[in-house]
Amino acid sequence: MAAIVAVATLSSCGGDSNGSSGMADMALPQTPPVTAPVVAPDPAAPVSRTISVTVAGLLGTGLVLQNNGADNLTFDADGQAAFARPVAQGGAYAVTVVTQPTLPAQICTVGAGAGTAGSATIAVTVTCAARTRLAIVTSLFSSAILAGDPSTGAFTSTGYSVPVGGILPATLSRTGDFLYLTDISANAVRGYSLDPVSGAPTPLPASPFSTGGIAPQASAMSPNGKFLYVANRDSNTLAIFAVNESTGDLMSAGQVPTGGNPISVAVTPNGKTLYVCNYTANTISVYNIDANNGMLAAGIAIPTPSPRYTAIDPAGKFLYVTRGNDNVVYGFTIDAATGALTPMSSPFPAGNGTTNLVVEPAGKYLYVSNETDGTASSFTIDATSGALSEVLPRAPTGGLPEGIAVSPTGQYLYVASQTARAVQQFAIDATNGSLSQRSGTSMSAPPIAIVIR
CATH class of the missing domain: 2.60.40 (Immunoglobulin-like)
Structure with missing residues (x-):
């Protein structure tokens, strides 16, 4: 009877056949959720x-x-x-x-x-x-600044000029922000900043920069824009400057000797080698450039009678040279590793009085000003050997042409004619390199040299 009562008691307490306790069904006290207090935005806090x-x-x-x-x-x-x-x-x-x-x-x-x-x-x-396309045109005692029309390539006067001239082109900084002109009478380089829109020149506060030599005439900028090289014609030295690309200032980094009467300077596009034409020494000096400090390692001198001016193709494979009292262009192949020069098989006939020369940006054509003829010669460049083949007829430029330059786009050639007192513009035929005369820009003084930004 006691067992029956016990079973009944368990049943009444909610037991089940699985032995589970009824505690599972009992309501347990709940912990209220924690709620972050609502903070009103601070009207003083800035948004x-x-x-x-x-x-x-x-x-x-x-x-x-x-x-x-x-x-x-x-x-x-x-x-x-x-x-x-x-x-x-x-x-x-x-x-x-x-x-x-x-x-x-x-x-x-x-x-x-x-x-x-x-x-x-x-x-x-x-x-x-x-930026505004600019041309800096140098005469004997001043340099004028011209502005270019991007649609036609024609140049017009900006009204700006600087009281420094010469017979060789000015040099621009890598970015085109600064202009450098050798002052042969002051034995210095004069620097100017160029307004990017108007082209207005402003003398650099620290200018002029002494070259430490006599009669500086030719100059060249390294492709990386860090170094400027200036040939002191009458002291047979090459001045080396470090360039501050932010301010345009030049800081002397030393000098090296060259041959007699260095009258032109050129740097390979890879920035490894520099060449100097030594007019009376009848040599071309070859220097290797230290990429870190711009210093020049003494190189060899290549015998070349009366070398005057040089041009290097954009790939850095070929060097071309004009010579005094000659009517030809001489070519050299460039060793990419050492910069050493190997003469091409023969000189290439051009017009009478070959003077300045330039290779257009694609490296397909070379142009030469013929001072005595009053013409410009056009040549195609063999991509393998560098040999030149003249494209006739020669283009008439006006008397005593010297300075010659190609637009950065490769569409136009410009020649400075002293007798015509004008910078002559020619369109370049992209298929064969021939020239077609376009417009001319009259100059107040006989133009001698030209460089384009």
Whole structure:
């Protein structure tokens, strides 16, 4: 009977056949959820706004923007990015260009770049375009600055000039921001900054820069823009300058001896070798360039009667030279590793009084000014041997042509004619290199040399 009572008691307590206790069905006390307290926004706390920048038309590299004089943002291609530091709503912002892009050099302008931050993200636009094409035309006592029309290639006067001249072209910095002219009477190099839009020249505060020699005449910039080399014609030395690409300033880095009367200087496109034409020594000096400090290792001298001016093809495979009182062009192949020169089989006939020469950017054609003839010769370049084949007829340029230059696009050739007092423009036929005369730019003084930015 006791067993029956026990079973009944268990049943009444909610037991089941599995032996589970009824405790599972009992209501257990619940812990209330933890809720973060609601904090009202602090009306005094600033609200930050991002400054988003969109860049269009950028071809070069190294564009640096700055906000409020402190926060920098760099672009190397078109795109969109934001400054690292936001601006408080109600705060001022001012986006400016602190470094323009290079290679190719461009001018970038900021749109909607300044104001007061509102309730939305700040959208700033930057548009980049080509710099003004400039030609620096040198006469005996001054150098004029011309501006180019990008659609026609024609040049017109800007009204700007500098009171330094000569018989050889000026030298530009790698970026085209700075202009260097040798001053033969002051035994120095004079430097100028060039306004990227107008071309207006401003003398560098530290200019002139002494060359430490006598009668500096020819100069050449290293391809990396770090070193300038200047030939002191009457002291038979080559001055070496380190270039500050930000300020344009030159700092003397030493000198090396050359042969007698060094009158032209050229550097290979890879920046490894420098050549100097020593007119009265009848040699071409070959120097190897130290890439770190620009110093020159003494090289060999290649016998060459009365070498005057040189041109190197863009690939750095061939060197061409004109000689005094000669009517031909001489060619050399360049050893890519050492810079050593090997003469080509024979000189190439040109017009009478060959003077300056230039290779166009594609490396297919070479052009020579013939001072006595008053013409320009055109040659095709054999891509393997470097041999020249003249394209006839020669183009009439006006009397006493010397300076010669090709546009960076390779579309046009320009020749400085002293008798005509003009810079003559020619269109280059891309299929055979022949020349067709276009317009001319009149000059106030007989033009002798020309360089194009």
